[in-house]
Amino acid sequence: MTQPYSWKRNLIVLWIGVFFCSTAYSVSIPFIPLFLHNDLGVNSHLEMWSGFAFGITFLASALIAPYWGSLADKYGRKPMLIRSGFSLAALYFITFFIKDPYVFLVLRVFQGLLAGYVPAAIALVATNTPEEKSGYALGIMATSGATGGIMGPLIGGTVSHYIGNRESFVFSGCIVLVAALIATFFATEHKFNRSGVRSSVFDDLKHASHNKAFLTLLGMSGLAMFSVMILEPLLTVYVLQLGTNEQDASLQSGIVFSAVGIATLIAAPQWGKFGSRIGFSKVLFIGLLGGGIGNCLQFFVGHIAEFGILRFVYGLFFAGVTPAINAMIVKSTETSFRGRAFSLNQSATQFATMLGPVIGGVLGGIIPIKWVFIINGVMLMIAAILVKRQHMEEKMAASKAAAEQS
Numbered sequence: 566m567t568q569p570y571s572w573k574r575n576l577i578v579l580w581i582g583v584f585f586c587s588t589a590y591s592v593s594i595p596f597i598p599l600f601l602h603n604d605l606g607v608n609s610h611l612e613m614w615s616g617f618a619f620g621i622t623f624l625a626s627a628l629i630a631p632y633w634g635s636l637a638d639k640y641g642r643k644p645m646l647i648r649s650g651f652s653l654a655a656l657y658f659i660t661f662f663i664k665d666p667y668v669f670l671v672l673r674v675f676q677g678l679l680a681g682y683v684p685a686a687i688a689l690v691a692t693n694t695p696e697e698k699s700g701y702a703l704g705i706m707a708t709s710g711a712t713g714g715i716m717g718p719l720i721g722g723t724v725s726h727y728i729g730n731r732e733s734f735v736f737s738g739c740i741v742l743v744a745a746l747i748a749t750f751f752a753t754e755h756k757f758n759r760s761g762v763r764s765s766v767f768d769d770l771k772h773a774s775h776n777k778a779f780l781t782l783l784g785m786s787g788l789a790m791f792s793v794m795i796l797e798p799l800l801t802v803y804v805l806q807l808g809t810n811e812q813d814a815s816l817q818s819g820i821v822f823s824a825v826g827i828a829t830l831i832a833a834p835q836w837g838k839f840g841s842r843i844g845f846s847k848v849l850f851i852g853l854l855g856g857g858i859g860n861c862l863q864f865f866v867g868h869i870a871e872f873g874i875l876r877f878v879y880g881l882f883f884a885g886v887t888p889a890i891n892a893m894i895v896k897s898t899e900t901s902f903r904g905r906a907f908s909l910n911q912s913a914t915q916f917a918t919m920l921g922p923v924i925g926g927v928l929g930g931i932i933p934i935k936w937v938f939i940i941n942g943v944m945l946m947i948a949a950i951l952v953k954r955q956h957m958e959e960k961m962a963a964s965k966a967a968a969e970q971s
Contacts, residue, residue, distance in 0.1 A: 631909055657738030684904075789856075824880060840885070856882055
């Protein structure tokens with residue numbers, strides 16, 4: 566039985582851990598092109614090198630995540646937190662010493678292969694929180710990554726400017742090391758049975774394929790991340806097209822980027838509470854519909870201030886999507902499959918993170934950027950209609966019951 570209030574302590578502890586991991590990532594990763602050029606001597610095809618260094622980590626993470634999820638359900642989610650935290654810290658530290666861009670790519674592959682702190686943290690919170698509080702807890706957890714994403718580039722820009730790009734990886738390593746120590750000494754896991762036989766990744770995929778509600782949620786999770794990442798290479802260019810001069814473009818783009826993160830901080834916990842009352846499928850429908858309409862409206866903006874305000878309002882609605890999906894994964898899967906479920910969810914989001922910028926960049930080169938907002942918005946609205954028509958609450962209950970009986 567879960568000890569009184571331990572779920573609250575886990576929530577606080579793992580929120581801090583995920584915040585540190587997200588911050589560490591966004592401290593150094595945005596400055597990869599500068600690191601490749603200034604520190605590793607890449608002078609030609611810098612865009613290609615940067616794209617490979619960025620995307621190869623997500624590909625490796627997407628491919629390996631089901632394996633780590635299988636281990637998490639066999640040996641516990643806390644060991645996965647510890648493994649990932651200390652491994653990533655070591656890799657950040659090693660990056661400081663490398664001199665060759667090819668070695669850097671190898672390290673980026675290993676960063677993807679050894680990742681897994683965030684899905685393990687979410688799975689631990691989801692499994693060790695009373696069901697009536699899970700929506701609130703997962704809403705709170707959704708804000709940790711957003712907060713790290715806001716703070717990381719600000720901290721990273723300062724560190725890179727005053728210390729150096731190479732040294733920013735040491736700084737990231739120290740932050741992840743703190744996250745690993747937090748998980749080691751303060752996170753607790755109850756109700757865990759290690760006597761079961763560990764399943765193979767093939768068996769896990771086969772098991773997931775029979776859970777139609779869960780498969781739908783994986784698709785929605787990947788779609789939501791793809792929707793965010795397809796705009797990643799285009800927002801700064803769009804800011805310039807709105808009349809911002811080049812000297813102010815970085816600052817104005819930073820404000821626009823942070824608007825969605827701030828909206829997520831404000832709205833995600835509230836959506837979590839709201840979902841517990843009205844149902845998470847309704848929250849998912851509202852989030853997707855609001856996100857779709859918000860994207861379409863960005864087609865019409867004519868000034869940077871309008872764009873920033875609209876991005877913030879869009880963020881208030883779209884903030885409901887991730888906590889709703891996470892809560893619905895909990896409700897559609899049995900406890901013994903929970904670690905694998907969130908790892909498969911990570912695979913879906915990592916593939917989307919890799920594909921989104923590539924497709925967004927291609928579309929931005931073919932059609933005006935404002936039309937990409939329309940395509941994105943229509944895609945989200947179609948997803949919202951599908952959620953509405955599929956009666957997800959009934960499907961989740963049926964899928965979970967069938968899984969527990971099998």
